[in-house]
Amino acid sequence: MFIVKYIKEVFNAVKSLFVGLRRTGYYFTHHKEIITQQYPDNRDTLNLPERFKGEVVMPHNENNEHRCTGCTACELACPNGTIKVITKFDIGTDGKKKKAIDKLVYHLELCTMCNLCIIACPSDAIVMAQTFEHSVFDRAELTKILNNPGSKIMEGVE
Amino acid sequence: MVEEIGTTEEGDLIINVGPQHPATHGVLHLVITLNGETIKKVEPHLGYIHRSIEKMCESLTYRQFIYVTSRMDYLSAHINNHACALCVEKGLDVEIPRRAQVIRVLMDELTRIASHELWWGAMAMDLGAFTPFFHAFRERETINDIMEETCGARLTMNYMVPGGLMADLHPNFQKRVKEFITLYKLKINEYAELVTGNIIFQNRMKGVGYLSAEDAISYGCSGPTARGSGVSCDIRKLYPYEVYDKLEFDEVLETEGDSFARYMVRIGEMNQSIKIIEQLIDNIPDGDFQAKTKVVLKLPKGEFYSRVETARGELGVYIVSEGGTTPYRIKFRSPGFSNLSALDHMARGSKLGDLVAMMGTLDLVIPDIDR
Structure with missing residues (x-):
């Protein structure tokens, strides 16, 4: 019967709309299922996972010593030319000349956080930090020198 | 022109x-x-987002070029990286450990679900329904959090490297994936309630953008676009890589060839991906996550080709090596470009309002088309 089929179709169509509306209404009345995070108000409680790739940093210990030997493995591994290692020659305690880093220049504006430099580093001198709010007003601020002024290489790192 | x-x-x-x-x-x-x-x-x-990724790759070494491919099809970044890593491994002739293979498949399938969820939300939004977009992002956010914990990034992970993986799994990974599976099974009914069963949605999709099986083949369509027309083209089934040949899953096929068929294929694929993840998540073998490779990779002289199934279709990576540390020529066969070429054929004779529905079901990612 054509009429019965037609009415059935109309009924099913209206029913399908109400099924969807019921789901919408469910969330309208159940506020606890809302998962929106109120960034930046929740900055204090925001925890990023320890593997998050935010920017490259060089950790220093309390004596202002780092682990970088200036081998330029990170510079060679980087696909974008983000890292530039400038080396100098220190005169050690035994009077011999020893290669050390003068500056490790890091261009955050070029970095794609691919993690290849961290893997390439043989002495674990650089790690990824969990910072992510990198916006600045002046582009020059994004070019960073990773080693602290006056820092030295840690004893025993070759 | x-x-x-x-x-x-x-x-x-x-x-x-x-x-x-x-x-x-x-x-x-x-x-x-x-x-x-x-x-x-x-x-x-x-050409509006052409970044000449193929030429960029030719100046980078075999370890470096993989990160660029995350920027092609950014919604299935893992699978792009996977294809490149497979191609380099083929050239190096290394066998990667079984643990790495299983983790790679797990990551691929999670990416596929994340990609299809975003597609589902955006598809409904194109047709005028805004709420499903947020529902889709709620589940996708869970996958992004899993990726962030293990790979360190949410979209451009660069986790698969030649020889295996960049890092081992995070200790929480299995627990969180199981939580996601529970959440997904709870929420997938909402998708049917909100969109699939909706009469307005069905009327806008059924019979719109018809693509016959012959046309799908002749335009070179792949992935859900071709499978909606009944063309069996799942690379995971036809040319299995990693551990896909040992897994039980179905290739989702619909024969109608219209937009609704393509929609149903993608919904079905999400369920199949969950099935694959459930089979693997408790059976991750122990062992190394990386095979031993040299620091500087050099491919022997020759041509290498690998193909994988991304969320959009078949991605092929073709490398010509002259024996050096960088590829002489690299070519990506991206699924989006071929799928887009069928749009003209589909759209002729239909109304302007239906064009949005057709583009939605093709699941276009423009950086993938332009590269």
Whole structure:
């Protein structure tokens, strides 16, 4: 019967709309299922996972010593030319000349956080930090020198 | 090349959709010739996001070039990296550990679900329903959090490297994936309630954008676009890589060839991906996550090709090596480009309003088309 089929179709169509509306209404009345995070108000409680790739940093210990030997493995591994290692020659305690880093220049504006430099580093001198709010007003601020002024290489790192 | 403004000699109207248009999901530029409201011709103009990724890759070493491919099809970044890593491994002739293979498949399937969820939300939004977008992002967020914990990034992970993986799994990974599976099974009914069963949605999708199986083959369509027309083209089934040949899953096929069939294929694929993850998540073998490779990779002289199934279709990576540390020529066969070429054929004769539904079911990612 054509009429019965037609009415059935109309009924099913209206029913399908109400099924969807019921789901919408469910969330309208159940506020606890809302998962929106109120960034930046929740900055204090925001925890990023320890593997998050935010920017490259060089950790220093309390004596202002780092682990970088200036081998330029990170510079060679980087696909974008983000890292530039400038080396100098220190005169050690035994009077011999020893290669050390003068500056490790890091261009955050070029970095794609691919993690290849961290893997390439043989002495674990650089790690990824969990910072992510990198916006600045002046582009020059994004070019960073990773080693602290006056820092030295840690004893025993070759 | 047609004129981009005005009317043709026959009096047909020419309108431009894009490059900045919310329904094209990126910088796709369509020049549409209209007779009244009927589409006579659709001509995609590309090049607005061309970054010459293939040429960039030729100046980078075999370890470095993989990160760039995350930026092609950013919604299935893992699978792009996987294809490149497979191709380099083929050239190096290394066997990667079984643990790495299983983790790679797990990550691929999680990415596939995340990609299809975003597609589902964006598809419904194109057709005028805004709420499903947030529902889809709720589940996708869980996958992004899992990726963030293990790979360190949410979209451009660069986790698969030649020889295996960049890092081992995070200790929480299994627990969180199981939580996601529970959440997904709880929420997948909502998808059917909100969109699939909706009469307005069905009427806008059924019979719209018909693509026959012959046309799907001749235009080189792959992935859900071709499977909606009944063409069996799942690379995971036809040319299994990693551990896919030992897994139980179905290739989702629909034979109608219209937009609704393509929609149902993608919904079915999400369920199949969950099935694959459930089989693997408790059976991750112990062992190394990386095979031993040299620091500087050199491929022998020759040509290498690998193919994988991304969320959009078949991705092929073709490397010509001259024996050095960088590829001599690299070519990506991206699924989006071939799928887009079928749009003109699908759209001819239909109304302008249906074009959005067709583009939605093709699941276009413009950086993948342009590279």
